[in-house]
Amino acid sequence: MAKVTVKICSGTTCFIMSGNRLNDLVEMIKAQYGDKVEVTGCNCLGECSNGHSKAPYVQIDDCIISEVTPEKLITEIEKRIK
Amino acid sequence: MTNNAQSIHIKKDILARIVEAFFSDDFENSVNRIPVEMRPKGFEVPYRCCIHKERAIIRDRAIADLGFSMENDDEVKSLASYAAEALKREQPDEKPLTVLEDACKGCVPSKIYVTDLCKGCVARPCEQTCKFGAITVKDGRSHIDGTKCKGCKMCISACPYNAIVKLAVPCEDACPVNAIAKNDKGLAVINYDECISCGKCVANCPFGAIHEKSQIIDVLKHIKSDTKVVAMFAPAIAGQFPGNIKQLETALLKAGFDDVYEVAQGADITTKTEAKEFEERMEKGEPFMTTSCCAGYNELVKKHLSELKPFVSTTKTPLYYTAEIAREKYPDAKLVFISPCVAKRKEVADNPNIDYVLNSEEIGALFIGRKIEILDCEERAIENPPSKQGRNYAITGGVAGAVKHAMKNPEIMKPYVVNGLNKDTIKDLKKFAKTACCPDCNIIEVMACYGGCIGGNATINTERGAKKSIDALLSESKDL
Ligand code: FES
Numbered sequence: 001m002a003k004v005t006v007k008i009c010s011g012t013t014c015f016i017m018s019g020n021r022l023n024d025l026v027e028m029i030k031a032q033y034g035d036k037v038e039v040t041g042c043n044c045l046g047e048c049s050n051g052h053s054k055a056p057y058v059q060i061d062d063c064i065i066s067e068v069t070p071e072k073l074i075t076e077i078e079k080r081i082k
Numbered sequence: 083m084t085n086n087a088q089s090i091h092i093k094k095d096i097l098a099r100i101v102e103a104f105f106s107d108d109f110e111n112s113v114n115r116i117p118v119e120m121r122p123k124g125f126e127v128p129y130r131c132c133i134h135k136e137r138a139i140i141r142d143r144a145i146a147d148l149g150f151s152m153e154n155d156d157e158v159k160s161l162a163s164y165a166a167e168a169l170k171r172e173q174p175d176e177k178p179l180t181v182l183e184d185a186c187k188g189c190v191p192s193k194i195y196v197t198d199l200c201k202g203c204v205a206r207p208c209e210q211t212c213k214f215g216a217i218t219v220k221d222g223r224s225h226i227d228g229t230k231c232k233g234c235k236m237c238i239s240a241c242p243y244n245a246i247v248k249l250a251v252p253c254e255d256a257c258p259v260n261a262i263a264k265n266d267k268g269l270a271v272i273n274y275d276e277c278i279s280c281g282k283c284v285a286n287c288p289f290g291a292i293h294e295k296s297q298i299i300d301v302l303k304h305i306k307s308d309t310k311v312v313a314m315f316a317p318a319i320a321g322q323f324p325g326n327i328k329q330l331e332t333a334l335l336k337a338g339f340d341d342v343y344e345v346a347q348g349a350d351i352t353t354k355t356e357a358k359e360f361e362e363r364m365e366k367g368e369p370f371m372t373t374s375c376c377a378g379y380n381e382l383v384k385k386h387l388s389e390l391k392p393f394v395s396t397t398k399t400p401l402y403y404t405a406e407i408a409r410e411k412y413p414d415a416k417l418v419f420i421s422p423c424v425a426k427r428k429e430v431a432d433n434p435n436i437d438y439v440l441n442s443e444e445i446g447a448l449f450i451g452r453k454i455e456i457l458d459c460e461e462r463a464i465e466n467p468p469s470k471q472g473r474n475y476a477i478t479g480g481v482a483g484a485v486k487h488a489m490k491n492p493e494i495m496k497p498y499v500v501n502g503l504n505k506d507t508i509k510d511l512k513k514f515a516k517t518a519c520c521p522d523c524n525i526i527e528v529m530a531c532y533g534g535c536i537g538g539n540a541t542i543n544t545e546r547g548a549k550k551s552i553d554a555l556l557s558e559s560k561d562l
Contacts, residue, residue: 010324010457011324011455011457012323012324012333012446012449012450012454012455012456012457013450015323015324015542016094016323016443016446016447016449016450016542017091017094017095017450018087018090018091018094020324020542020543020544020547021087021544021547023544023547024544024546024547043455043457043458044455044457044458052095052098052450053095053120069087
């Protein structure tokens with residue numbers, strides 16, 4: 001099975017619009033999913049140019065997800081692992 | 083950091099829109115449109131009963147963001163007229179908080195309540211124990227007469243089915259000094275004679291109903307004009323944004339500030355002065371001393387714990403010294419403190435050297451509204467960087483640690499840390515003052531917020547995240 005790649009946006013808008021909460025999950029994701037998931041931070045994904053209301057954004061594989069909460073991030077990862 | 087993710091997201095969204103509106107061609111109209119733009123026709127209502135209620139609450143928040151009290155709102159005045167008035171205002175309102183009525187009504191006044199678990203049992207221990215005759219059993223169930231109930235909670239412990247509960251009011255429970263209470267209309271009211279501006283009600287209201295009256299428009303007005311505007315950021319702010327503080331300083335300059343100071347610079351002066359003061363007090367045989375840099379704590383002593391006053395260090399705060407340094411260089415500038423909490427609003431109001439306070443959320447909104455990408459900012463060269471100890475003031479234990487570092491005989495220091503003010507820790511402090519003794523300790527560091535300033539009510543980053551980036555900064559800073 002291919003690895004799921006997760007990029008948490010650390011651009012200004014996403015970070016401020018509570019994306020910083022997602023960084024606290026990084027260690028837990030690594031411990032929980034081992035090498036099934038690769039999770040990193042990244043610079044602005046460019047999504048915020050349409051406004052900040054739907055931030056924070058995360059890129060999972062080729063897919064951009066918006067308004068990401070810790071719960072939503074885990075659900076999206078789980079969906080792709082199964 | 084506020085626990086209420088949903089309302090905090092909306093709050094920052096509105097603030098950033100206000101910044102965008104300010105720099106648009108038509109500030110007043112752009113502000114006026116915010117509620118409808120955020121909740122346009124056909125928008126699926128995420129949190130409340132209907133779109134109108136959502137818009138009403140957005141309007142309330144925008145009024146507070148423009149710096150006004152909701153308490154004086156007549157519901158007719160448009161956001162555009164509020165915006166116009168904000169532009170004309172010379173002096174921001176001194177009382178820092180306001181309660182948003184539409185949001186506050188979501189929760190009910192605290193009372194004792196009989197739940198469906200009541201079996202209407204024969205023994206009726208609740209009726210027996212109530213000293214005020216407030217409980218009667220009707221139709222096989224206990225009923226509480228609200229006019230007689232004194233809230234003593236005896237019935238709660240008497241009920242064998244755990245059927246009686248006290249309805250919580252989170253702001254009342256969170257306030258360490260009982261300065262906020264719901265009135266008979268179910269609206270929370272802050273008693274400013276008692277309030278120490280610690281920000282705990284702001285952080286704990288699940289509806290996000292208690293709001294700071296922002297000074298952002300006042301600051302932006304000066305930024306837009308020819309006035310020089312200088313930012314001084316608290317040590318905790320170093321942990322609130324992506325990137326490092328050299329990039330943060332560049333970002334602040336890009337946002338329109340003419341110069342930027344780290345308040346950690348003033349912290350170094352506080353540390354040295356306080357270490358000396360502590361040693362002198364110990365030589366005189368005093369039992370203990372407490373720190374004095376937390377504004378919430380200083381207000382607590384002033385309003386509720388005057389018996390502790392003789393033990394409080396008379397050394398000035400890091401902000402005080404930083405403002406002196408900045409004022410010397412910029413005699414005519416507006417000095418803006420960037421704060422992790424609302425408590426500093428009071429300290430700044432009392433210090434003629436400092437003009438305004440913005441919190442990290444407001445600065446965040448400013449970055450978003452001005453489209454400033456911190457990670458893309460160049461690193462600003464910092465000429466006289468503050469010490470490791472000064473930069474560590476934001477984390478519980480940091481102040482006492484810094485003072486210890488600056489002492490001639492550090493081994494005599496026996497610190498005791500109050501990590502967050504609440505009703506219990508206040509009781510402890512009272513006892514120490516009364517008995518003039520703090521067992522096994524001679525210095526008390528008091529932080530109103532759990533974790534220290536990185537746990538302030540108006541922080542952006544999680545405590546963990548903030549601590550991580552501050553630790554990274556400390557690793558490249560030099561000892562005092
Ligand atoms: S900051 Fe995340 S998309 Fe731009």
